[in-house]
Each structure stands twice: as C-alpha cells, then as structure tokens.
Amino acid sequence: MIRKIAWRNIWRNRTRSLVIIASVVMGLWAGIFVIALSRGMVDQRKEKMINEQLSHIQLHTPGFKEKQKLADFIPGAAQILDSLRNMPGIKAVSGRSIINGMLSAPGGGSGVQIIGIDPGAENRLTGLEKKVVEGTYFPDGKNRILIGRALADKLGLHIGSKVVLTFLDTSSNILAGAFRISGLISTGDIRLDKVRVYARSDELQRVLGTSRPFIHEIALLLENDEEVPFYRAQLKERYPRLMVEAWYDLSPELRYLNEMMDVFLYIFMGIIMLALAFGLVNTMLMAVLERSRELGMLMAIGMNKRRLFLMIVSETVMLALTGAVIGMVLAYFSILIASHRGIDLSMVEQGMESFGISAVLYPSADIAYYPGIALMVIVFSVISAIYPARKALKLNPSEAIRKI
C-alpha cells in the first residue's frame, strides 16, 4: 500500500513529475549514449589493434624485442609454427622475419623495417591484403614487395618502381637485394606506413644466403578472445625459452585504457546523476511541503516515522526509476541503431586515423552497464530522498493538523 500511495502521489502534480522524469530520461539517455560511444571507440581500437597488429599472442626470443638483432631468431620456428597451426582453438598463425634496413631508390633512401612473411598466413592473421590501397598483394613473380603508401609518397615511388633493400647479416656484412613494388598499403597508422616494407620471407632468406628460416616473431589469433590468458599460460609452459606475450602485455596502454574506461564511465555517470539528484531533492521537497497537512494526518492516525520515511523514499526512487527505465530503453534502441549504421566522423578522419581510431564509430551495444546504472539511480535517489524525508519527519502532527 505504501508503494501504491507513493506511485499515485507521483501523478498528483503531473507537470512537476514529468519535468523531473524528463530530465532523468535525457540525462540517462545522453549519458548511456556517450558511454556506449566511448566503449565502442575503445573496443574498436582494441579489436583493430588485435586483429591488424598485435594479434592475441606473440612469441619472441627473450633478447629480440630490445635490440631487434637478426641473430635473435626463434630456434625451430618451422616446427613451432606447424604445431601451433594444428592446435585446437587457434584460428591463425603467422611467422615473421623482422629486419631493420634501408630502402634505396633513385629519389632517395629511408630507414625501414622489413617484415618477411608468408603472404597467405599473414593475410589470414592480419588481413594484410585488405590494406593494399593500390596495386596487388604479392602477385606471381619474384621479389615483389609491399610498402606503406606514406613511404612511397615520401620517396616518390609507384607501383612497379624498383628499389634496393640493404641490411646487415649476422656477421655485419652488408647485403642487398633488388625488389619491385607491387602494392602500396595503408594500415590506418601513418607512423607505421612510413617505415613498413613487406616481403616474402623465403626471398629475404635467399638474400641472406641461408636455408634457415629467420623467424623472429610468431603471432597468433585465437578463436575466442576470452581464452587469451589460458593459452598464454599454456604456451609459456610449452616453450619455456621463448617470451610468450598476450596483447595486453604487448600494449599495456591498451589494457589500461580498456580497464580505466569502466572507471571513467562510472564517474561520468555519477556526475550526471549528481546533477539529477538536485532536481529530485527539489521536487520531493516541494511535494513534502505542500502535503504537510496530509503527512501530519498520517502521523496522527498512526503511521510511524519508518513508514513515512519509506513512503517518501519510495516515491523518489519510483520517480527516478521511471525516468531511468525510459532513458535506458531509448538509449538501448538508439544505440542499437547507431551500432548497426555506425556514426561517420569522416570530417575529422585524418586526425583520428593516425591514432588508430576508425573514422566510423560503432557505439558498443553492450548492456552490461545497465544493471550498474540502475543501481546507481536507486542509490542516488535514496540519497536525494533523505533531506525531504527528514523534513517530513520533523512535522509535528498537531501543528500540521491545526493548519486545517
């Protein structure tokens, strides 16, 4: 009955209640939308980083990452690659040679990072072929390479241009190989596009004059991204002499961003709710003051303070929750639509892409936040009810009734 009274009391002053409900609706709708947008941005960045650059797990020799020495290749890489390919739960694997060298062309030279790959495996892992914006991804024919478009622009190179790649072998001899550009790539990360050169690893091997595959890096993608910690531990055990790192080891800032986002979003929501709480306090205070005779009567006939308090708290919570539910439903559907269509931010595309953020944002339709937000609404409305409720409890029934 107390809940029934509280609910009906809300509709006594329809306009006033609707105003506060509308502000809760707008506050939550906007708040949740921004959360979904931020979450979507972080998720998109994470996905992109994992699917195009980091992969789920990478293996190196312990010394390689620091100095990137040619000699720090993974021993027995071919067998490791084979066994990883046959391991259940692993979607794609690629082995890479990573050699720092020079790219020389008639228009000038530039320091580059030469990545030797198996084009098929690399494409399955990172979708490299999709990054080709001009030319062809490793067509038939010898000594074809892909270079970043930014690098090509810098050196005035085109599809079909001949270049020479030079680098040192393990005994510091200068080696050189002539290659022809078959494609230009754009990864969305301009910093990478200025230094990246992709070649077939077997052709690099030939330049090095060795039959040993110089694989410095093995990257793999799992079927299920929740299993990363499990596979990370498994592989660590299996290859104790290698460094096994998950995406979150490789990019602590991505992990931090991922984790801090939640904290940030709850703080953000808290600020919105704090503002709404003032509106609630005001509304309920007005309601209590204009009903003082009635509240006095209720106390006179035997409604105790606990129940009176409960009645006012219920009214406040219901008022806020009504708005919250509508706001969440609106947020849910608008986010659902936006997450399918995407929000095109191409006006600022250039700037965003260089940070590895796509120009079309897809807000995250994740509803995992909703229970937490609903809980926050309840907590904030209970807090907002305290002051008005205390005002009501301070009423003296005999005085309140005398005013009749």
Added chain:
Amino acid sequence: MAVIRTVDLHKIYDEDTVPVHALNGVSLAVEEGEFTAIVGPSGSGKTTLLNMIGGLDKPSRGSVFIDEQDITSYSDNQLIDFRLKHIGFVFQAYNLIPVLTAYENVEFIMLLQKRPKEERRVRAMELLRAVGLEEKTEKRPTELSGGQQQRVAVARALASKPRFVLADEPTANLDSKSTAGLLDLMQELNQNENATFIFSTHDQRVIDRARRVLTLEDGKIVSDETRQG
C-alpha cells in the same frame, strides 16, 4: 474503570515568549460507551484538550491516563504506535489520503496494524456499509461530498477498533443535512457497537445530540452535564 482520565492538565504555548495558557488544570474522566461533546467559545482550549487526550501533543503539566496507562511519558514513536492501536481520529478536514479510494482509506489503517487481508476486507466493507457508502467504495475523496468524506473518516477511525474516537469539530465543514446524517451515524455506532465518541463542536444542533456536555472556558471546565435518555 475510566477509559480516559486526565489529572490537572495544563498546557502553556510559547512559554518563553508570550505564554498562552490554553489549558488551566483540566481533570476529567470518560467512561466506555460515552457520547460526549466538548463545547466552549473559540480559543477556550477544545482542540488543545483533544490533542492531549489523543497523544498528539504533550501537556506542560499534569497527566493523561488511557486505560490507566500514563501516556504523557511516552516517546514520539511510542505515541504514534499507541494512537494506531487505541485511538480513532476524525478531523475537521483532510482526513483522507487523496490518492486512495474510500475502501483503501479504510483498509489503510488496518494495514498499518498488520491485520490479515481477509479481515481487512470484511471489516472495511462492513464499516462502509454501516456509514452508508457501500456504493462508493471505489471513489476517491475528491469524488465524494464533504459529508461522505467525513463518513469515510468515521469508518476509518473505527476500523482500527480503537478504545475511543476523538473528533475535533467533525461537522464544521458540513451543511445541516450532512451534519444530521453524520450524527445519526455516530450515534448508531455508539449504541450498536458501543463505540466511545468524544467530539468538540460549536454547533448547537450537535450539542443537543450529546449525552454528556463538557463546557470549557479559558482552559477550564466550567460545566459538566450528563443528560438522561
């Protein structure tokens, strides 16, 4: 044994500034089944006395005994509980919860008393029938006339099975027809259910219906008449 007994009741408002002696030593006793009017000029202390008896306010001096329990020493919370269990109230106006129907208003007090649902339903319907509103159970107070609202208030007051009902000028806002109707009803309930009524009034027609009339002047009882029949 008296249901209500007051001993030398004094009430002084605004003791520190301009003291108003609203009650000046009122001692009285009310027995079960009485139908008593408290009369007197405006400002004579009728409301103040009813508030003391009803545990809505505390006397400055003296005691109020309900069934020989001294309620003047009770805390606010104890008093609320005491009122719920033992006293029925009918005020001049704003008796009812506007968002509840007549039926729900009557039921509400029994809900506060935690009575079982079936008992609430039976008693609420019985009382609404007794006050002649069995047709109006689903109406909200705003859909009822002033007289009908006061009838619901009487039903509500009795629903809690109180020891007595206090009514401060229950007919003040009613026309003469509704006044007569309400008094008929109260008298009937007094006779059939042995409900004890104490009411204050200015209205001579109401005074005429009382079996005992207590007259207050300047916070003192100046006459106490009991009529036969």
